[in-house]
Amino acid sequence: MTNDRKIEIYESIMPEIRSALSACPDKVAGMATAACILHHAFPLFFWTGFYRVIAPKKLAIGPYQGTLGCLMIPFDKGVCGFSATTKETVIVDDVHKFEVHITCDSRSCSEIVVPVFDSKGEVIGVLDIDSVEYSAFDTTDAKYLEQICQLISNIERDN
Ligand code: SME
Numbered sequence: 001m002t003n004d005r006k007i008e009i010y011e012s013i014m015p016e017i018r019s020a021l022s023a024c025p026d027k028v029a030g031m032a033t034a035a036c037i038l039h040h041a042f043p044l045f046f047w048t049g050f051y052r053v054i055a056p057k058k059l060a061i062g063p064y065q066g067t068l069g070c071l072m073i074p075f076d077k078g079v080c081g082f083s084a085t086t087k088e089t090v091i092v093d094d095v096h097k098f099e100v101h102i103t104c105d106s107r108s109c110s111e112i113v114v115p116v117f118d119s120k121g122e123v124i125g126v127l128d129i130d131s132v133e134y135s136a137f138d139t140t141d142a143k144y145l146e147q148i149c150q151l152i153s154n155i156e157r158d159n
Helices: 003-022 027-041 078-086 139-154
Strands: 045-055 058-066 072-074 090-092 110-117 123-131
Touching: 003 027, 003 139, 027 045, 027 058, 027 123, 027 139, 045 078, 058 078, 058 123, 072 078, 078 090, 078 110, 078 123, 110 139, 123 139
Parallel strands: none
Antiparallel strands: 045 058, 045 123, 058 072, 090 110, 110 123
16 A cells, blocks of 8 residues: 555544544543454554553553453563553564564464553553554554544543
8 A cells, every 4th residue: 555545544533533533531531432443444454443551561452453362461562561661663574583582373474463542651551453464564554543543542431
């Protein structure tokens, strides 16, 4: 997909996401809504969803679209754990070369993980998107996905 096309898709869904999340009653509902809109907008998104911090240094599966995701990810495992630990967006061009990557589905080739923060800057979850293509994600994805995660952070209630 060209970068122009990618921007076009993000720009077309951002108003819908902004509008839905501004009226959203809680963060989990916001995560479910964002995952659904993103997943159906991009044909190459194979798995699109959230892991939530449910105990110190432990992520549990949250709202998602795609094939079965693994249930629990400790902070010292997976791209998700790495992002939650470093509090940074992580882009992996080839998951097979990322040592701590967790394979939930062998069709996944590349991945982006974006942390979601609370109002104090603590990580409350991560947005994880996997693609069947190598090098599917770049700074354009990071820019828009970080905006979406910020919108989720802004939602008051957290179930
Ligand atoms: N690949 C992720 C695990 C979650 S799934 O891909 C749905 C990781 O390495 O953290």
